[in-house]
Every structure is written in structure tokens, then in C-alpha cells.
Amino acid sequence: MSTAEKAQRRTLGLRPRVILFFAVGAGLVSLALAVSVFAISRGYMVEQRERSAERQASSHVDLVRNSLAIPGTAPRAVLDSLDPPVDTVLLLRWDGEWYSSTPDLGPQSLPDGLLEQVRESTHAVETTFRDGPVLAVGIELNDSGDALFEFAPLTELRSTLTVLRTVLTACAICATIAGAVVGWWASRRVLTPLHQVAAAAAQISGGEIDTRLPDTRDHDLATIVTSFNTMVDSLQKRIERERQFFGDVSHELRTPLTTLVTSVGVLVRHQAELPPRSRLALDLISAELDHLRRLLDDLLALARTEAGLHQDALEPMLLSDLLTHTLADSKRPPELLDVADDSTICGRKPALERALLNLMDNADSHGGGLTGITLRRDDTDAVIVIDDAGPGVAPADRARIFDRFVTTHAGRKSPTGSGTGLGLALVAETVGAHHGSVRCDENPSGGARFVVRIPLARPA
The missing domain is CATH 1.10.287.130 (Signal transduction histidine kinase, dimerisation/phosphotransfer (DHp) domain)
Incomplete structure (x- = not known):
């Protein structure tokens, strides 16, 4: 296979390219929208969660500050009196001592640098506690460095963002598929006129020269x-x-x-x-x-x-009858015909009869005599095999002999004079007009073998 043929096979057709264009376009647009929506939604929800945690922490700080301002009030009692939301834990630093609402919480749980940042302003940092995401909010109580830290869970927020991401991803995939479907529909509408032109051209090349394209309002x-x-x-x-x-x-x-x-x-x-x-x-x-x-x-x-004068009406015919009739008209013995599988084709009887007669005459004139004709079936084609008793045709000449005015002078001689060089060319033209093919091979006895393939008639 040549490089050009390989490249042609690798190149997508027009319809796949249109479908791919629509699918990629829809995928890119939906991806951009999904990323934008997710980024905006995530930023908004995180910001709202931080503000909510800061407001909650501020209210707790006011209670702690007011309670500890009363002489004799214990920091532990003040911390236990607070009622934080579910799964929210508190950490209090007072007079250099640490107090927490749960035993597993201590200063080691604070994110790096949060204690120093709290001295400047209220600060919130995402961290991990008990193998789960939390939002650590720190607020300073006084100028002595005392502060209250509140660890608010972010599990619900993360779950919400996960669901949102899944929904947006599914929407992007659905949009891409929808784009591909629209591309398929659009390509079908776009290619329909081309298919009509191709079908009309095929009918014209097949002999239906009265075929025309229907008028359109487009x-x-x-x-x-x-x-x-x-x-x-x-x-x-x-x-x-x-x-x-x-x-x-x-x-x-x-x-x-x-x-x-x-x-x-x-x-x-x-x-x-x-x-x-x-x-x-x-x-x-x-x-x-x-x-x-x-x-x-x-x-x-x-x-x-070539001019189209062969365009007689197509008619179904049995090849065995056609071959028998041709042999009888040319006064050749019917025993030459061997019908392995009979076949019905649609063709033009006079043109095919002349082509077969040319092959028989070629075998008698140039191939030492016709030795046999075999009719068989191969997949979707009827196959006619014509053998002669001559010396055969050189491999280099087997394709060239179907050209016009080409005769071979080595080995294949005519006892009745030279041929016109047009008989086999006429065979190739006639068989080609019936969407078939003809080739020259070597038969087992050493002579020439002409193999004619014609498509079988389609069942009604």
C-alpha cells in the first residue's frame, strides 16, 4: 500500500469531521461553563462558610471575654458553658494555659502560623482534624496573646462541592454527546445533496442518461x-x-x-x-x-x-443459456461448456454475446483452439472461465492485451492472419459497462485462461 493510500485511510471522512467538530465544540463550551460555574460556586460557598464560622466564633469570643472578666471564673467552666454547633470543637488559650472542648484537641492541632496571624486579625485556615477537613478560626481575646480557636467541620461543604462537580461533569458529557448528535444530524442534512449528486452520477454512468437532479428551493x-x-x-x-x-x-x-x-x-x-x-x-x-x-x-x-450505444435495456438472463446460444451460433460443440453453478445476471444480451464470442474466437485464432468454458459462482459474482490450448500469454502482456491495437507476436500466432487488436479491448469495455472485470491468467495445461466476472442479479 502506498504512502498516499495509507494517509487517505488515516484521514477522516467529511461526516466524521463534522460530527467531531460539533462534539469538540460542544465539549469545549460545556467544559468552560462547567469550570466557571464550579469555580464561582465553590468560591461563594467557601466564603459564606468562612463568614458563618467567623460570626459564630465572634459571638463565642464575646461570651468568653465577658465571662472571664468576672473574678474567680474558671476558663474550663467558661469553655464548657459554650454551645457550639455539632462537630465543632473549641480550643482556648488563657494565661499561657490551653483548654479544649475535647481531649484529642491541643495546640499541636493548630495550623502553622495561625497563632501569630491571630494577633493581627481574625483569621480562618483550612486544615485537617480527625482525618476530616475543618476550618480553623482564631480570634484574639486580649493584648496578652490569649485567643479562642474554633474548628468548624467542612465535610458537608466538601460533599456539596463533590455533588456539584459530578453534576457539572455529567452535564458536560451530555452536552458533548448532544453536540455529536447535532453534528450527525447536520452532516446528514449537508451531505444529502452530495449523495443525490453521487446517486445521479452513478445512474448516468450506468446508462440512465435521462436522470436529473430534482429542483430545489435552497x-x-x-x-x-x-x-x-x-x-x-x-x-x-x-x-x-x-x-x-x-x-x-x-x-x-x-x-x-x-x-x-x-x-x-x-x-x-x-x-x-x-x-x-x-x-x-x-x-x-x-x-x-x-x-x-x-x-x-x-x-x-x-x-x-464508448458512445453509449450499448445502452439497451437491461434484462435478467441465465448465463448458461447465453453461453449455450453463443456456442451454437458459432457452430462450436456444446460439450465445451461445463456449468458448475448457474447464475442469473442483469445485462445486455447482444453486447455480452459479442464479447464472449470474441473470447472464443481469440482462443481459436491465437490460442491453439478453445478447450473449455466453465461457469461457476463466487460470492456475489458469476465467473466465466475460458481456456485455450496455446502457449499462453507472457505475464508482462496479460494486462496490456486488453488495450487497443495491441497484439502479441511471441508464441500466440494466428493461422488465418493477424488480428485487429480490438477484440479484447471490446471485451474489456463491454464487461466494464456491466460493472464486471476480465483478466488473463495461465491455466493448468499451460495455455491462456480468461476469467470474466460479472455481478449477480439482485433478488427482487
């Missing part, structure tokens, strides 16, 4: 539709002119040729009355006229095929 597509239909109209007129031209050429060439053949036939009947040199000249003229007649027939048939 101003952006109207130009394409009009240009395409105008092109097909021009093509149809050209094909009709060529049909007329080839009909005129056929008539004008066949008439003088028929006159020459008739005149030479009269001379041949009186050949015994001519001198030896005249008889030799007459033989040469007869051979050249026969070659010219065959060349003209092949040229006209090939021209009709």
Missing part, C-alpha cells in the same frame, strides 16, 4: 443543481450526436466496403481465368478486405460501447 444548492443538470443535458446531446455520427459512418463505410467485397467475390469466382500474378494479387486483396471488414466491425462496436 438558493445555495440551486446553482449546483442547475449546473449539474445543464452538464447532463449537454452530455446527452453530445451522445445523441455521436450516435447519429456513428450511424452515418457505419452506413457510409459499409456501403463501399460491401461493394468492394461483392466485386472481389465476382473476381474470385473467375479466379481460374486469371494469370498467376493476378490470382496472387486477388488473394492479397481478399485477405485485406476481410481484415478491413473485421476491423470496421470492431471499431464500430467499440465506438458504440
